Amino acid sequence: MLNLRVKKTIFVFSALILALLALFQVSKYSYARGNASIEAIIAVVAVVFLFIGLYINKSRSKKVVTPTNRAVNHGKIEELGLSKREYEVLLEISKGLSNKEIGEKLFVTESTIKTHVSNILVKLDVKRRTQALQKAKELQIIPV
């Protein structure tokens, strides 16, 4: 199963290769007809390849950076059976909010938040919210 990122990468690289071929053809053609200076062609090629270099490394460094810190593992969230709302609550807990404050922020009562928190604790198999944070960090389901 090809995910979105892979598809996008393939598309971008295909486009890139086509652009390069086109560029070479144009430069050759212009040169043959003598209506373009060699310096101009070289300058264009230089700029284009400079940007290609920048682009390649950007996507590569992103790939290197991502697994180390931030970035959320959505698979794990589903695996744990955490619902959307429960995950929202978990995020607010990680910001240090009390149940009451979370309720105000999400426009529900403290009771509701307590229910959610209780369910979160069960699903993460922990006893306290601080423990839940520790575990969530371990599982990389909350941003660092």
Next chain:
Amino acid sequence: MLNLRVKKTIFVFSALILALLALFQVSKYSYARGNASIEAIIAVVAVVFLFIGLYINKSRSKKVVTPTNRAVNHGKIEELGLSKREYEVLLEISKGLSNKEIGEKLFVTESTIKTHVSNILVKLDVKRRTQALQKAKELQIIPV
């Protein structure tokens, strides 16, 4: 005050500019004498600039990655007036332990831990232990 990094950057870019000028001169010269094909020149330029692009982005992405994560800022701890023991307790909190559990781990009573926690909260200027964790992360005084 120029630090090492800035000096290095200036040096690298100077060298880069010189190299470019040299490259242009060589290509012009070769072309004038007719002993180099235009395609070869373009290819060389392309490769060189591709690597330049790669290089620029490598140093840039390193700069982005490095300062973000782990490593404890000891200066901040002193600045906050956190005592050694208080900091120990803070670390245990970040592991998700209850006051009672922390007491057992550090061989003191829960009362003592409560006192420490209270002092920590005051010094970090927060109301709850979860908030303390959030703030401690911000200040980079606990490992991520």
Next chain:
DNA sequence: ACGGCACTCATACGAAAGTACCATTCCAAT
């Protein structure tokens, strides 16, 4: 010797957090 600080501990109280159950509503899948 004295003051100040870190660390320890206790009691008492109030505020959050968490548990257990139950009930209602709504939406989506069968």
Next chain:
DNA sequence: ATTGGAATGGTACTTTCGTATGAGTGCCGT
């Protein structure tokens, strides 16, 4: 149309957390 999950919320109760206050001990520096 029925069912099951998700979200909501309420009551009642227990546990944990946090505050306030006071107090004892030991150490370090003046």
